Amino acid sequence: MTLNEIKDIIQAEVLTCNSDMNMAVDKGCSSDLMSDVLAFSKPGALLITGLINETVIRTAEVANVKAIIFVRGKRPNSKAVTLAEEKKIPLLATNLPMFEACGRLYERGLRGSPNNVK
Numbered sequence: 163m164t165l166n167e168i169k170d171i172i173q174a175e176v177l178t179c180n181s182d183m184n185m186a187v188d189k190g191c192s193s194d195l196m197s198d199v200l201a202f203s204k205p206g207a208l209l210i211t212g213l214i215n216e217t218v219i220r221t222a223e224v225a226n227v228k229a230i231i232f233v234r235g236k237r238p239n240s241k242a243v244t245l246a247e248e249k250k251i252p253l254l255a256t257n258l259p260m261f262e263a264c265g266r267l268y269e270r271g272l273r274g275s276p277n278n279v280k
């Protein structure tokens with residue numbers, strides 16, 4: 163599915179300029195613990211989180227996350243948005259709670275990528 167489809171499914175707002183909304187995303191992860199993102203996310207995943215600081219952007223870069231969705235109506239500050247634009251990591255925001263955002267995306271076919279899958 164594309165970021166544009168994801169945006170529509172969870173009624174999100176795009177926060178970054180020049181975001182590739184046609185980017186394909188086939189897996190996702192959700193966490194507010196960036197140590198879990200580093201330990202368990204797979205390269206190319208979509209990150210769904212309620213954390214809104216610059217650490218999230220830096221963690222996404224290290225973990226090779228394709229895009230970030232902020233939930234619960236949270237919005238990052240301008241420094242985080244600028245950093246994401248520099249790193250070419252699209253940022254989206256939704257008012258949905260994390261559970262519902264994940265549920266809607268799962269229902270439409272987005273899957274996680276567990277570490278024990280061979």
